[in-house]
Amino acid sequence: GAGVSQSPSNKVTEKGKDVELRCDPISGHTALYWYRQSLGQGLEFLIYFQGNSAPDKSGLPSDRFSAERTGGSVSTLTIQRTQQEDSAVYLCASSSLRAGGYTFGSGTRLTVV
Amino acid sequence: SQQGEEDPQALSIQEGENATMNCSYKTSINNLQWYRQNSGRGLVHLILIRSNEREKHSGRLRVTLDTSKKSSSLLITASRAADTASYFCATEGTGANSKLTFGKGITLSVRP
Numbered sequence: 001g002a003g004v005s006q007s008p009s010n011k012v013t014e015k016g017k018d019v020e021l022r023c024d025p026i027s028g029h030t031a032l033y034w035y036r037q038s039l040g041q042g043l044e045f046l047i048y049f050q051g052n053s054a055p056d057k058s059g060l061p062s063d064r065f066s067a068e069r070t071g072g073s074v075s076t077l078t079i080q081r082t083q084q085e086d087s088a089v090y091l092c093a094s095s096s097l098r099a100g101g102y103t104f105g106s107g108t109r110l111t112v113v
Numbered sequence: 114s115q116q117g118e119e120d121p122q123a124l125s126i127q128e129g130e131n132a133t134m135n136c137s138y139k140t141s142i143n144n145l146q147w148y149r150q151n152s153g154r155g156l157v158h159l160i161l162i163r164s165n166e167r168e169k170h171s172g173r174l175r176v177t178l179d180t181s182k183k184s185s186s187l188l189i190t191a192s193r194a195a196d197t198a199s200y201f202c203a204t205e206g207t208g209a210n211s212k213l214t215f216g217k218g219i220t221l222s223v224r225p
């Protein structure tokens with residue numbers, strides 16, 4: 001597609017359940033980020049994939065969070081045993097080395113009840 | 114941790130006026146970027162300025178970068194109601210700090 005696609009756009013889950021969030025980056029983009037944004041706040045870095053390099057996982061808040069990127073394309077962010085404080089909008093962005101910035105998806109709004 | 118700090122946190126101006134937003138950062142950068150966000154969802158890239166550049170223009174946008182002061186400013190000229198949004202600066206660091214980190218953002222309101 002022409003842009004970064006994230007699914008689902010909204011997810012309501014019960015505390016303690018696992019969730020998977022998906023990001024389809026722009027074809028050919030080697031760099032991919034996941035961020036988290038709570039209401040009225042800035043973007044909190046979670047994880048960064050660049051080509052075949054080992055991902056920078058330094059922003060993952062706990063071992064309940066994990067992410068993978070298969071075949072250098074689609075990425076999934078998994079949150080295990082969700083907690084209410086995980087409620088936020090999860091944003092994905094991708095870029096190529098030649099691009100002048102990052103293209104963001106519309107995000108997944110996660111609500112843990 | 115957040116690298117960029119925007120100033121002011123909120124700005125309200127009349128349509129037609131210019132809006133100036135500032136960003137300061139702490140460590141060495143490869144580039145600095147400005148993004149706009151409407152309605153709390155996806156961000157839109159506005160402009161990127163590299164560490165060896167001092168000023169850049171794109172339409173009604175003008176960005177400056179002062180690496181000696183570790184600061185940048187975004188000027189929107191002849192503002193419109195449609196410019197109402199949150200604006201974020203983001204820095205792409207060097208070496209081991211190369212990831213893109215964002216500030217907390219500035220809320221701009223343009224009154225018609």
